Amino acid sequence: MDSDTLLHIANFTTLFVCMVLKFPQIFVLMRAKSTTGVSLNSLLLELTGFIVFVTYQMYYDYPPPTYLEYPILIAQDVILLLLILHYNGSLRHSLVYILVFVGGWQLLTVQKWIIDLAMSLCTFISAASKFAQLQCLWRSKDSEQVSALSWGMATYTCMVLVRFIAMTLLNLWVLLTVLYYRRSGSSKKRD
Template sequence: MGPFLLGVLNWFCVVPCVFLKVPQIYKLFSNKNTKGLSLRGYLISCSRFTFTVVYHVRHSYPLIYYLEYPFLAVQDLVLIHLMLYYDRRLNTSTATTNIMTYCTYIAIMMLLPIQMMQLLQVLFIPISVFGKCSHLSALYQAKDSRNLSLFNWAITCLTCIGRIITSYAKLGDWLLILKFAVNTTLNFIVSCMIVYYSPSRRQPKKSV
């Protein structure tokens, strides 16, 4: 793949993710309930995005290959605290503890030996699967996707496909490629379930 096409694909992966979860945040803010959403799933997602940033930094990969992940991690943090707020589990002490824990997590990841980072990248694949399954389970139990943004999950699926290509073409990191392939599959399944459990789709048709 030529440098120009690779650059275009990289920016295709980055630009939508800058505001990717804003529709999800808006849906949660508007509906003011967490039905169909998985707090566990977003916690795992946030830790995974943060680890991905640190992994790329530690391997001295070019910034353009992971620029979207800081934005995604921050948006997940917003979603997590909104969910805690609407579940009446958020106060000043909780928020402060969460931020301190998050900063400690980043510091530990930055100090780990590079070989340990490789091992954690392997471990994060099943952890990521568990996080996606938490979203699937919450959606299946609720059988209502009004609180979930199809745009969010569909674009995530497409950007993961883009990252499979860029990781193969430039980085040659097979752990990253495997991770993106697994996430693409699971993001596609979640997107399909969002469509299936859409209130408009499941609403009974009025007889003429």
């Protein structure tokens, strides 16, 4: 198999995985009706990073195939946000979050330097998102409501995209933490 074919396969599978990446997490939350172990701050940071990235790509007229997965991920994150707010009993705050994100999105394109600065902070924002999820898991010591499948798929998409090596390691760290607490939670239930 030549490198071009391998690259096309990697791109296609990454796009496909991104189209369904958050579905397992959505289904886990809907089944559990609880958000223990799921970090709202992590989701908000991730959503911010996605919005910054797609806005930057659109601002500089990149071809849509280079950022096509991000609007799909943003839509899935919005669904997750609404579920988290619903199960935390604070769905009434959803309008505030919508206004902040739409206002922030508009603010990004007011001046060129704003979108450039935001984009330069994008990796930091994404990394902070992973650390917020890890912190939430460490605090709760409960990973039952966190989808290992979603984190596994996120790890795969980052491994395919070499520029996200740091995100790969952080996604893997969260996945291993989820599995660790899941296993230690199971042993506690048997005792």
